[in-house]
Amino acid sequence: MIKLQNLRKDYLVKKKAITAIKRVDLTIEKGEIFGIIGHSGAGKSTLIRCINLLERPTEGSVEIDGVDLTQLGARDLQKARQSIGMIFQHFNLLSSATVYENIAFPLRLTKKPKAEIDRKVNELLDLVGLTKHATNYPAQLSGGQKQRVGIARALANDPKVLLCDEATSALDPLTTQSILRLLADINKKTGITIVLITHEMGVIQEVCDRVAVIDGGEIVEEGAVVEVFLRPQQQITKEFVAQVGHFEVPEELLNQHFALPISSQQQHRMVQVSFLGDVAFQPIMFEVLQQASVQFNILHGTISRMKDTPYGRLVLELTGDRSDLDRAVTTLLSRGLDVEVIE
Numbered sequence: 001m002i003k004l005q006n007l008r009k010d011y012l013v014k015k016k017a018i019t020a021i022k023r024v025d026l027t028i029e030k031g032e033i034f035g036i037i038g039h040s041g042a043g044k045s046t047l048i049r050c051i052n053l054l055e056r057p058t059e060g061s062v063e064i065d066g067v068d069l070t071q072l073g074a075r076d077l078q079k080a081r082q083s084i085g086m087i088f089q090h091f092n093l094l095s096s097a098t099v100y101e102n103i104a105f106p107l108r109l110t111k112k113p114k115a116e117i118d119r120k121v122n123e124l125l126d127l128v129g130l131t132k133h134a135t136n137y138p139a140q141l142s143g144g145q146k147q148r149v150g151i152a153r154a155l156a157n158d159p160k161v162l163l164c165d166e167a168t169s170a171l172d173p174l175t176t177q178s179i180l181r182l183l184a185d186i187n188k189k190t191g192i193t194i195v196l197i198t199h200e201m202g203v204i205q206e207v208c209d210r211v212a213v214i215d216g217g218e219i220v221e222e223g224a225v226v227e228v229f230l231r232p233q234q235q236i237t238k239e240f241v242a243q244v245g246h247f248e249v250p251e252e253l254l255n256q257h258f259a260l261p262i263s264s265q266q267q268h269r270m271v272q273v274s275f276l277g278d279v280a281f282q283p284i285m286f287e288v289l290q291q292a293s294v295q296f297n298i299l300h301g302t303i304s305r306m307k308d309t310p311y312g313r314l315v316l317e318l319t320g321d322r323s324d325l326d327r328a329v330t331t332l333l334s335r336g337l338d339v340e341v342i343e
């Protein structure tokens with residue numbers, strides 16, 4: 001659907017080139033919600049603005065549905081851009097136009113008939129829950145409502161792709177949630193491909209299917225959100241995950257003395273058990289440990305949800321005969337849990 005190949009973007013500042021995007025190869029599938037996360041200055045805005053050629057790449061190609069936008073002439077590019085909607089951190093609404101007129105604006109630009117404009121604007125007002133505010137001006141709206149207008153306007157020409165440039169960064173946590181839920185809903189209803197950039201891992205966790213981590217103008221890690229959360233490879237990714245995950249085993253646990261009593265044949269073992277998807281709802285762990293005659297003590301845990309996928313991670317102290325402990329770990333692995341022996 002979206003294919004960025006060998007993408008580079010330099011800015012000329014006082015006749016010197018500053019490389020914002022070093023080299024990016026990225027494929028985003030049709031219908032997915034794809035997140036790009038990075039710190040300030042990492043190149044997120046530049047990258048997302050290259051997707052609709054608001055920034056023209058210095059090198060490389062930007063394919064949407066097999067068409068390389070960098071090869072199009074002005075008229076064809078303008079047409080292709082109609083299939084790419086965009087929303088912004090500060091909404092970029094026309095302050096002197098009503099909510100209705102803001103949404104109608106792109107339809108008027110494409111010279112749609114009046115009746116069609118009216119039908120479409122009303123449909124979009126309903127979709128974003130702003131029917132009652134049609135005649136209000138942006139200054140009369142809350143931040144969340146302004147972003148809803150931004151979303152409706154971006155969807156006016158039925159785009160195939162929606163680009164979200166830090167769309168929730170100016171909003172409080174509750175409003176952020178409601179905007180993310182609206183985006184997820186629209187994605188489900190229409191199958192639109194959504195690309196969003198953010199510096200907040202919570203945003204990625206809430207709505208994205210896949211994520212790429214950008215650092216110094218390069219993608220340093222990429223994968224399904226659940227995989228990246230549970231098995232981050234790069235240090236920067238681990239730091240982003242730590243913003244929301246509480247996945248790291250606390251230092252004091254690693255140094256503590258085991259709590260369960262022990263007899264001479266028995267051993268202690270500290271394990272981290274991770275589970276994903278439906279397996280999170282099954283009592284596998286307790287069943288297996290009981291059957292193996294292994295005692296356990298929960299030392300630390302997180303159970304939550306990533307978009308629609310439940311997941312959990314528990315740190316357990318296990319006590320039992322060595323062979324029982326080995327058997328319990330092997331059985332847990334064979335039943336689809338991820339088990340890592342910490343100590």
Ligand SMILES: Nc1ncnc2c1ncn2[C@@H]1O[C@H](COP(=O)(O)OP(=O)(O)OP(=O)(O)O)[C@@H](O)[C@H]1O
Pocket residue numbers: 011012013018019020038039040041042043044045046047199
């Ligand atoms: N128009 C521009 N002219 C010159 N340099 C720019 C321009 N836009 C961005 N840059 C530089 O390119 C690099 C990447 O900037 P970019 O805005 O893409 O990063 P970002 O990850 O979106 O950061 P932020 O979250 O702070 O917006 C930075 O070093 C920035 O200073």
